[in-house]
Amino acid sequence: xxxxxxxxxxxxxxxxxxxxxxxxxxxxxxxxxxxxxxxxxxxxxxxxxxxxxxxxxxxxxxxxxxxxxxxxxxxxxxxxxxxxxxxxxxxxxxxxxxxxxxxxxxxxxxxxxxxxxxxxxxxxxxxxxxxxxxxxxxxxxxxxxxxxxxxxxxxxxxxxxxxxxxxxxxxxxxxxxxxxxxxxxxxxxxxxxxxxxxxxxxxxxxxxxxxxxxxxxxxxxxxxx
Numbered sequence: 443x444x445x446x447x448x449x450x451x452x453x454x455x456x457x458x459x460x461x462x463x464x465x466x467x468x469x470x471x472x473x474x475x476x477x478x479x480x481x482x483x484x485x486x487x488x489x490x491x492x493x494x495x496x497x498x499x500x501x502x503x504x505x506x507x508x509x510x511x512x513x514x515x516x517x518x519x520x521x522x523x524x525x526x527x528x529x530x531x532x533x534x535x536x537x538x539x540x541x542x543x544x545x546x547x548x549x550x551x552x553x554x555x556x557x558x559x560x561x562x563x564x565x566x567x568x569x570x571x572x573x574x575x576x577x578x579x580x581x582x583x584x585x586x587x588x589x590x591x592x593x594x595x596x597x598x599x600x601x602x603x604x605x606x607x608x609x610x611x612x613x614x615x616x617x618x619x620x621x622x623x624x625x626x627x628x629x630x631x632x633x634x635x636x637x638x639x640x641x642x643x644x645x646x647x648x649x650x651x652x653x654x655x656x657x658x659x660x661x662x663x664x665x666x667x
Contacts, residue, residue, distance in 0.1 A: 512648050518545075
């Protein structure tokens, strides 16, 4: 009996320490820029190197931030990590389209692994809640814009702008920003400089959506005041 109790106490202590480490790590990344993600490490191992340069939100064109939100998560400023309406729509479509918010993608890309499983999905929910609790929306988007894959072995807004257009992320205009945002669901197969007709139409919609977000106040949580 004593041995069982000792094992239980050890398990509880280990669990408490693990939870504390997770909480402190998530909280620290509110101010500290995170290191390479697991996906970046895998890409570096496969390719020998990756392109990645961290940039603060002030060094990324607002047009690109607006385009990414318009393309990926138009209600980013309105939800607390989970877009219930988008989830319901995805279920109605037979889960043929994704419903992950930018916050969920940050949780997955930063703390977890890319392969899908119920375990990863459960952990993703927990990390998403912590990110929304500890970080302001502007920081969530800043991290996403710096760790998202935007080309084969190309990560983050700065490396993507340099790779695809030969210019800084701060110089992206509405058209190029939208074309780049449209490749995010499949960045290894899509080229913003050579879009299909469907992606060109989608990019035009993103330009309009970005303008709408700015006009109706749904970008207030991340645009400078």
